[in-house]
Amino acid sequence: MPKLSYQKALNRALADAMTADETVFVLGEDVRVAASNVTAGLHKRFGDDRVLDTPLSEQGFTSFATGAAIAGMRPVIEFQIPALLFLSFEQITNHAHKFSLMTGGQCTVPVTYVVPGSGSRTGWAGQHSDHPYSLFAHVGVKTVVPATPADAYGLLRSAIADPDPVVVFAPSAALGVREDLDFGTLAPVSLGSGRIHRHGTDVTVVAVGHHVHDAVAVADDLADSVSVEVFDPRTLYPFDWDGLTESVSRTGRLVVIDDSNRMCGLAGEVIATISERVRLAAPPARVTRPDGAVLPFSLELDRSVQPSRAQLADAVAIAVKERP
Amino acid sequence: MTASTVDIAVSLYRTVRLIRRFEERALELVRSGDIVGGIHPCIGQEAVPAGVCAALGQDDLVTGTHRGHGHVLAKGADPARMMAELTGRVTGLNKGRGGSMHAADFGVGVLGANAIVGAAGAIATGAAWARQRLGTPVVAATFFGDGAVNEGMLLETFNLAALWRVPVVFVCENNGWATTMRVDDAVAGSITGRAEAFGIPASTVDGQDAAAVLAATREAVARARAGGGPSFLECRTQRFEAHHTFEHAVRLRYRTDEELALIRARDPLDIQGARLDAAVRADVDSEIEDVLGHAVEFALASEFPDPLTALDHLYASGLRPRPGSGV
Numbered sequence: 001m002p003k004l005s006y007q008k009a010l011n012r013a014l015a016d017a018m019t020a021d022e023t024v025f026v027l028g029e030d031v032r033v034a035a036s037n038v039t040a041g042l043h044k045r046f047g048d049d050r051v052l053d054t055p056l057s058e059q060g061f062t063s064f065a066t067g068a069a070i071a072g073m074r075p076v077i078e079f080q081i082p083a084l085l086f087l088s089f090e091q092i093t094n095h096a097h098k099f100s101l102m103t104g105g106q107c108t109v110p111v112t113y114v115v116p117g118s119g120s121r122t123g124w125a126g127q128h129s130d131h132p133y134s135l136f137a138h139v140g141v142k143t144v145v146p147a148t149p150a151d152a153y154g155l156l157r158s159a160i161a162d163p164d165p166v167v168v169f170a171p172s173a174a175l176g177v178r179e180d181l182d183f184g185t186l187a188p189v190s191l192g193s194g195r196i197h198r199h200g201t202d203v204t205v206v207a208v209g210h211h212v213h214d215a216v217a218v219a220d221d222l223a224d225s226v227s228v229e230v231f232d233p234r235t236l237y238p239f240d241w242d243g244l245t246e247s248v249s250r251t252g253r254l255v256v257i258d259d260s261n262r263m264c265g266l267a268g269e270v271i272a273t274i275s276e277r278v279r280l281a282a283p284p285a286r287v288t289r290p291d292g293a294v295l296p297f298s299l300e301l302d303r304s305v306q307p308s309r310a311q312l313a314d315a316v317a318i319a320v321k322e323r324p
Numbered sequence: 325m326t327a328s329t330v331d332i333a334v335s336l337y338r339t340v341r342l343i344r345r346f347e348e349r350a351l352e353l354v355r356s357g358d359i360v361g362g363i364h365p366c367i368g369q370e371a372v373p374a375g376v377c378a379a380l381g382q383d384d385l386v387t388g389t390h391r392g393h394g395h396v397l398a399k400g401a402d403p404a405r406m407m408a409e410l411t412g413r414v415t416g417l418n419k420g421r422g423g424s425m426h427a428a429d430f431g432v433g434v435l436g437a438n439a440i441v442g443a444a445g446a447i448a449t450g451a452a453w454a455r456q457r458l459g460t461p462v463v464a465a466t467f468f469g470d471g472a473v474n475e476g477m478l479l480e481t482f483n484l485a486a487l488w489r490v491p492v493v494f495v496c497e498n499n500g501w502a503t504t505m506r507v508d509d510a511v512a513g514s515i516t517g518r519a520e521a522f523g524i525p526a527s528t529v530d531g532q533d534a535a536a537v538l539a540a541t542r543e544a545v546a547r548a549r550a551g552g553g554p555s556f557l558e559c560r561t562q563r564f565e566a567h568h569t570f571e572h573a574v575r576l577r578y579r580t581d582e583e584l585a586l587i588r589a590r591d592p593l594d595i596q597g598a599r600l601d602a603a604v605r606a607d608v609d610s611e612i613e614d615v616l617g618h619a620v621e622f623a624l625a626s627e628f629p630d631p632l633t634a635l636d637h638l639y640a641s642g643l644r645p646r647p648g649s650g651v
Contacts, residue, residue: 023458025457049457054484055480055483055484055487057480057481057483057484059446059476059477059480060446060477060480060481060483060484061446061480061484062446063443063446063447063450063477063481064446064447064449064450064453064481064484065450066446066447066450067435067446067447067448067449067450067451067452067453067454068450068451068453068454068457069450069454070430070435070447070451071385071450071451071452071454071455071458072454072455072458073454073457073458090440090443091443091446091477094440094443095438095440095443095447099436100637100638100639100640101421101635101636101637101638102418102421102422102426102428102436103418103421103422103426103428103430103436103637104416104417104418104419104420104421104422104428104637105419105636105637105640106418106428106429106430107428107430107435108640109640110640140638140645142639142643162641163639163640163641164639164640164641164643192643238643276651277651
């Protein structure tokens with residue numbers, strides 16, 4: 001079977017969405033030459049009108065897209081680096097996100113924001129290495145973090161087709177992931193549905209984005225002693241609470257690996273919600289970035305504040321040690 | 325005057341009068357407690373929306389500001405549903421979800437009042453650009469105050485609109501005050517100079533004269549429709565009232581009585597009213613009283629929305645958010 005890379009899957013999803021719907025267009029910085037590779041070939045195929053290079057005016061073009069959306073188009077914005085989401089946070093949360101409610105349902109704002117290369121890029125230091133998906137889940141903007149090429153394709157297609165704003169984080173550490181698959185099977189993946197990558201009976205590990213691959217690797221390593229189930233929420237908001245509840249109800253134990261800062265991060269919400277719903281056999285655990293983390297430049301420092309496989313293996317070992 | 329110029333003069337006066345009396349009735353409802361949260365009255369500034377919207381067609385678009393009742397009414401929204409919105413009723417333009425600062429009526433091209441200063445320009449620009457791409461070109465007029473000309477996002481928008489020749493008219497309502505800050509203390513350089521720096525034709529207009537605003541807007545709209553891109557109008561106007569009705573309670577003192585008397589000396593209602601026969605003017609006044617009498621009655625007789633529907637419309641997809649309590 002042919003191999004599809006995560007990056008190529010995003011590219012294919014954009015091309016297919018633009019082919020299927022003339023109102024879909026892409027805008028962002030350096031998208032015509034495809035600096036991030038995700039928009040490769042689109043300018044040649046769809047022309048100037050549908051692949052718009054913008055000046056470095058993130059706040060202006062983010063709300064420009066909101067205006068285009070309420071007037072009937074489906075913009076897809078590519079943000080070159082995750083920190084641009086901080087710059088345009090007001091435009092996304094205070095305008096795009098609120099218009100449907102504030103107008104009493106008079107408009108929809110179908111904008112997709114794609115960040116190809118979220119989280120650490122290894123050596124890109126403090127201002128290019130954030131992973132702010134918990135912020136968007138907190139304010140209630142639909143937020144997806146695909147882990148695999150097929151999910152990257154399917155979730156991006158669903159994000160573009162959705163009538164509401166959606167932020168798509170494509171973790172830098174997942175962009176190179178390749179998957180053997182029949183391209184004919186690529187299809188939209190509905191927002192809000194999680195996926196179990198590996199079945200297990202002793203503990204459920206919730207892993208976000210690129211950490212899904214870490215969780216599967218740790219589960220394989222520990223397979224002789226512990227049976228680990230790996231749950232990938234795929235969409236962080238809305239979250240597949242029923243899917244995760246079902247999993248943890250079987251395993252009785254919960255560990256979360258999440259590339260957010262610890263304070264008010266996604267892992268805290270996952271643990272709180274599951275603790276409300278399920279009587280756990282052992283205290284839950286989380287592996288996250290530290291509170292208030294700023295990624296320092298030097299390689300070992302950069303890695304030291306990101307969740308690691310070793311930390312996850314330790315957390316799993318502690319969780320399963322507490323037998324009921 | 326020819327028949328049509330008389331009609332235009334009457335129509336402009338009617339709009340100015342409608343906005344003035346709407347605001348006065350709304351102030352009564354603030355005092356009575358029927359409008360909660362207060363309002364930013366646009367009394368004194370009515371000629372700007374009246375003149376600008378008279379140059380636009382039904383399909384053209386506008387975005388307004390926190391001081392936005394005039395923009396919504398001048399573009400043709402139903403005053404009764406507007407008053408119902410201000411009083412938080414389910415019959416309001418936004419079903420009681422928006423209120424004074426977010427009133428919208430997409431049916432007549434009002435993409436919403438926007439309460440973040442300088443934020444709506446990019447939205448109006450994107451909307452006008454999109455309609456052109458979709459083959460249904462329109463012109464968008466976006467209103468903002470003098471305070472907004474120091475917002476970076478608006479300056480970014482001037483650049484985008486000029487680069488992409490978007491059919492948008494930037495309308496600066498320069499009332500001399502950003503809340504309590506004088507424009508002279510806030511603006512380095514000039515207001516029109518900001519637009520000119522991006523190659524956008526800019527002019528300064530007497531914003532107390534609805535006919536002058538109409539004439540200037542017609543020129544800008546014609547340029548936009550002919551593919552000439554954006555224009556900028558600085559409408560010099562006056563805010564007769566408080567920045568917000570909370571000032572009535574806290575008694576902010578930043579304008580002297582003498583200054584206020586000067587500010588109120590050129591009233592757009594009188595300027596446009598003087599162009600009408602007294603009998604015609606009296607007829608319009610009486611007509612507007614009826615319209616607003618009905619509006620207030622309609623608003624106060626309407627139902628409040630059911631709290632169980634508080635987060636309806638949050639997601640167009642129908643997604644229901646988790647409640648704040650329970651499992």
